[in-house]
Amino acid sequence: MVNVPSLARQEAQAAATVRARGAAYRARVLAAAPPAFAAYGEFCAQTVHSPTQGPLWARAWLEGRGAEGLIVLLFRDGRPALGLALEVVRHGPVHIARFAGGSHANGNFPALGADTGEAGAAMAALTAAIRAERPDIDMLALERQRRSFEGLANPTLALPHTTSPNIALSADLSGGFEQALEWGGKRKRRKHRARARKFEQAGGYRLVEARTPAEVDALLDAFFEMKHARFVEWGLPDVFAPPQVQARLRALFHAALDADRPAFVLHGLEVGGRLRAVTGSSRTRDSIICEFNAFARDELANHSPGEFLFHENVQAACAEGLAIYDFSVGDEPYKRLWCNIETQHADVFAGLSRRGSLLAAGWRMLARLKRRAKQHPAAARLARRARRMLGG
Incomplete structure (x- = not known):
């Protein structure tokens, strides 16, 4: 289990990091706990989000997970800009933050306020806050995302991404x-x-x-x-x-x-x-x-x-x-x-460390290969047969 700083220290460090990179943004990076769920519920009440990034889903999948669950809240000029409910998992030596629920979460869209500002700046602020508070996290894997939802574009696509292998x-x-x-x-x-x-x-x-x-x-x-x-x-x-x-x-x-x-x-x-x-x-x-x-x-x-x-x-x-x-x-x-x-969803694979960047590049390439295989029926049948033989 990763040691997580106190709530007060979390907020102070994350906010300071974001101010250093862009004066308009402030972030809160919180371990999964009742105060974090309460803050996320208040945040979501003022934003648009997919069901799989809503407060009910976040609590159901993250409750009791402590440092393995993460609530990230980004504010712009004091107003809710973007929120994420994430779980932290290991892939070999690499720590990955992904949407809460993992592969059970589909059609994802972050909790998004009416004005997140320029997408690149918002993502720079968000990733800076996560790096500051959780330097153990090597990569963001935000898969099966909607490119837009209820008229709002998805700002996480300012991060390195590719088209998801499976259509919806x-x-x-x-x-x-x-x-x-x-x-x-x-x-x-x-x-x-x-x-x-x-x-x-x-x-x-x-x-x-x-x-x-x-x-x-x-x-x-x-x-x-x-x-x-x-x-x-x-x-x-x-x-x-x-x-x-x-x-x-x-x-x-x-x-x-x-x-x-x-x-x-x-x-x-x-x-x-x-x-x-x-x-x-x-x-x-x-x-x-x-x-x-x-x-x-x-x-x-x-x-x-x-x-x-x-x-x-x-x-x-x-x-x-x-x-x-x-x-x-x-x-x-x-x-x-x-x-x-x-609908073609998008997969964000963004490195937060050197080894995370290497893994992210590999996963983006793998996603492209999977997508091409699924576009050819014979190759898709071969892949399904191989998957069954290998037990998934």
């Missing part, structure tokens, strides 16, 4: 559900009715939204079981299996229940009294984002309970008046049935 797919709902049904084929409604009849014959079905802690636990238990079976089938390690990952997801969805319009929500399809499909989603002002999903590999799998639940979720999003249903990162056939928007 989403459905434009501005024309309503009838128009959404037309995209990717006109047979959606007929298929949906046929599946509904099959589910009625199998004991009836109902749609579930988790509204209590017990319902959250039930849907997550089912999801973890379904997803584990799927990873075994693929021959890949289960990224949801670690107990700390499951505990943090439970904490996140439990905490979200306190809001009138929860920022994170679980939906399920129950057939014959058993959960057959589950989605976990986040919300923005005008969209819903599917963060994860799974379906049971049982006697009803051939009737596509996962696609049935997506159909219902998209219809509900249209009824709510949302503009976008975001299927998140990854290109899959079931997403193509609905999606008419492709």
